[in-house]
Every structure is written in C-alpha cells, then in structure tokens.
Amino acid sequence: GAVVSQHPSRVICKSGTSVKIECRSLDFQATTMFWYRQFPKKSLMLMATSNEGSKATYEQGVEKDKFLINHASLTLSTLTVTSAHPEDSSFYICSARAISGAPYEQYFGPGTRLTVT
Amino acid sequence: AQKVTQAQTEISVVEKEDVTLDCVYETRDTTYYLFWYKQPPSGELVFLIRRNSFDEQNEISGRYSWNFQKSTSSFNFTITASQVVDSAVYFCALSRMGNAGNMLTFGGGTRLMVKP
Numbered sequence: 001g002a003v004v005s006q007h008p009s010r011v012i013c014k015s016g017t018s019v020k021i022e023c024r025s026l027d028f029q030a031t032t033m034f035w036y037r038q039f040p041k042k043s044l045m046l047m048a049t050s051n052e053g054s055k056a057t058y059e060q061g062v063e064k065d066k067f068l069i070n071h072a073s074l075t076l077s078t079l080t081v082t083s084a085h086p087e088d089s090s091f092y093i094c095s096a097r098a099i100s101g102a103p104y105e106q107y108f109g110p111g112t113r114l115t116v117t
Numbered sequence: 118a119q120k121v122t123q124a125q126t127e128i129s130v131v132e133k134e135d136v137t138l139d140c141v142y143e144t145r146d147t148t149y150y151l152f153w154y155k156q157p158p159s160g161e162l163v164f165l166i167r168r169n170s171f172d173e174q175n176e177i178s179g180r181y182s183w184n185f186q187k188s189t190s191s192f193n194f195t196i197t198a199s200q201v202v203d204s205a206v207y208f209c210a211l212s213r214m215g216n217a218g219n220m221l222t223f224g225g226g227t228r229l230m231v232k233p
Contacts, residue, residue: 044221044223097219108154108161109161
C-alpha cells in the first residue's frame with residue numbers, strides 16, 4: 001500500500017513551453033502533497049505544500065506564477081512549470097500525506113526528470 | 118529555523134568495510150522527527166528509518182544501525198559490512214511533530230560509493 005506515482009517520469013521540452021507533472025496517490029487519499037525540487041548532485045528543496053481544495057503554500061523564493069500547483073482532488077496534485085527555461089531543468093519529486101495516516105508519514109513518488117532545451 | 122548538515126559529501130569504501138554517515142541537525146523545537154532516506158541512481162527515495170525526539174534508543178536493522186544523540190544533535194547511520202548495492206545517496210531529514218509543518222528539511226546528502 002501507500003503508493004505514489006508521478007507522470008511523466010521524464011520529459012524534455014523546449015524553452016518557452018509549459019509542462020505539467022502529475023502526482024497521484026494510488027491507494028490512499030492525501031490531504032497534503034509536497035513538491036520538492038532536486039538539482040543534480042544536490043539535496044531536495046521544498047517548493048510548496050499543497051492542500052486539497054485550497055491554494056498551495058509556496059516556500060520563500062519559489063515563484064508561484066511560474067510553478068502552478070493544483071490539488072483538485074484527494075488523489076491528484078499537479079505541478080505546471082510555465083514558460084520553462086533551461087534553468088528549470090531539474091528532478092521534481094512529490095510526496096503525499098494520507099488522511100488517515102500519522103502526520104509524519106509521507107510517501108514519495110518516483111520523481112520526474114525535466115529537461116528544458 | 119531547521120537545518121540538517123551532512124558534512125560528508127562523498128564517501129568511498131571497499132566492499133565489506135563498515136561506514137558511518139554523519140548527520141547533525143538544528144531545531145528550536147523540543148519535539149521532532151528524524152529520518153534517513155536512501156536515493157539509488159533511479160532517483161526514487163527509499164525510506165529507511167524514522168526516530169522521534171523522545172526516543173534516544175539506538176536501533177539496528179540487519180546491517181544498518183542508527184545512533185541518535187540528542188545531547189550533540191546527531192543522528193548517525195552506520196552500515197556494517199557494506200555491499201555494492203549500498204551505493205547510493207543517503208539523506209538525513211528533520212520534520213516537526215504535530216499536524217502543522219510536516220514538510221521535511223533535508224541535509225545535503227552523502228554519496229556513498231561501495232567498490233567491489
């Protein structure tokens with residue numbers, strides 16, 4: 001149980017286009033989903049916290065207009081990178097916290113590798 | 118503010134050697150959780166352990182053991198008799214207790230290379 005999927009696993013897009021990444025909890029309902037970004041050989045940095053039915057809370061320095069987060073249902077959150085540029089190339093990882101689970105339990109997706117050319 | 122420091126960015130050992138990955142944390146909270154995750158080359162994070170700040174007992178799971186010392190704000194991870202499959206990046210992380218602020222603060226990671 002407690003599986004989180006991400007789609008796509010890899011995406012290459014051209015500069016200036018937008019890319020949508022999906023994060024789904026497959027066998028549980030998630031009140032909260034977190035989006036992290038990881039540069040090559042670097043640590044994971046929290047970008048935003050997404051609660052179902054409400055606006056995401058962005059971390060300092062993260063442009064909310066560039067990284068649009070939508071958490072429309074208890075099993076799906078999406079991250080849209082708008083007008084992508086090469087510097088947005090990164091590994092994006094989501095995690096989900098179950099409604100019925102302990103607050104500390106987060107289940108991570110496998111990640112999405114974004115390359116902007 | 119919370120901070121996690123993994124001073125060792127890369128460690129290289131030969132198979133069967135023991136290796137300890139250091140983790141030092143900073144928090145103003147009196148209660149918190151500490152975690153270790155493994156990230157193999159595939160990129161997916163693998164949960165290894167969670168420890169709450171109330172429990173300073175050391176833990177052993179097979180070849181893995183963890184040493185939590187609140188007095189020095191450290192949560193070190195030891196792999197005994199390392200194997201090539203242990204090669205990965207290991208992250209130490211910290212989160213608050215309670216329903217608010219469950220986001221994880223990660224350390225910079227330690228890349229472990231185990232050579233045959």
